[in-house]
Amino acid sequence: MIELHIILFFMILAALIAVEMRGLLNSVIALGAVGMGLVLQFLLLRAPDLAIVQLVVEILILILLIRATVKLDRPSESTLKENWAYVLCLLLFAGVFLWFGYRALEGLPLFGAPEMNVSDYYISNAMEQTGAANIVTSILLDFRAYDTLGEVTVLFTSIVGAIAVLRKIGRKQ
Amino acid sequence: MTLYFMTFILFCIGMYALVVKKNLVKKIIGLVIIENAVNLFLILVGFRFDAEAPILEEGMGKMVAFVDPLPQAMILTSIVIGLGVVALLVAIAIRIYEKYGTFDISQIRELRG
Numbered sequence: 001m002i003e004l005h006i007i008l009f010f011m012i013l014a015a016l017i018a019v020e021m022r023g024l025l026n027s028v029i030a031l032g033a034v035g036m037g038l039v040l041q042f043l044l045l046r047a048p049d050l051a052i053v054q055l056v057v058e059i060l061i062l063i064l065l066i067r068a069t070v071k072l073d074r075p076s077e078s079t080l081k082e083n084w085a086y087v088l089c090l091l092l093f094a095g096v097f098l099w100f101g102y103r104a105l106e107g108l109p110l111f112g113a114p115e116m117n118v119s120d121y122y123i124s125n126a127m128e129q130t131g132a133a134n135i136v137t138s139i140l141l142d143f144r145a146y147d148t149l150g151e152v153t154v155l156f157t158s159i160v161g162a163i164a165v166l167r168k169i170g171r172k173q
Numbered sequence: 174m175t176l177y178f179m180t181f182i183l184f185c186i187g188m189y190a191l192v193v194k195k196n197l198v199k200k201i202i203g204l205v206i207i208e209n210a211v212n213l214f215l216i217l218v219g220f221r222f223d224a225e226a227p228i229l230e231e232g233m234g235k236m237v238a239f240v241d242p243l244p245q246a247m248i249l250t251s252i253v254i255g256l257g258v259v260a261l262l263v264a265i266a267i268r269i270y271e272k273y274g275t276f277d278i279s280q281i282r283e284l285r286g
Contacts, residue, residue, distance in 0.1 A: 158257035
């Protein structure tokens, strides 16, 4: 599984570049690199449906962010004054978070051997009960269809919110 | 184990951008990085060695092992919801830029008086 490590290291590098680059357009393009690395990870982890959806969503996020940044090309960012207390606080919080994360990871099952208590039922009964050959689709649209209904509701709400924020008519000057 | 820990580092980078950076677009970028890290972590937890993608084929025996399909279905929902969140955030950021002419939150606070 060395290729997973290599791609994840590449994603961390791209994330650092995206956060620390000065121009906004450069940051947005580096964020696209993170998303494409995630697509490759999903393909290697045997999740082809997720890879397709992540590819489409990443391109849409790239288009949205470029729309937000393409009008201005001046790096108008007031940088925080860096002193030793700031750096010390940052390292302290990151260290505490990573330590607690490490302790929490010790309780998980090992990588590559998941406990599939619920999923075994889905795998053995998907074909008889739903008739779908793709088990992910059968979970998404049959076993857990109310989650998908909630997802569509959230998507509708966000679209209505975006239209209400960006409307041109009926706005007080 | 190292893979899990590297996703935590990715999460930390996104959190750093979300908390420290003063540019609104940088904050949105940090949020997207956090989303990517959490999605990747949950898919890694459901991975199984020497297993197939959860798609049934003709003539496939009962003994074939699949990777965990439940996190994949839930993360599919999560990715699409993430797109909706980013769309709403970008709309609000564009509106703030139209009103104040900057993405910098410290300058916006100064403009208010």
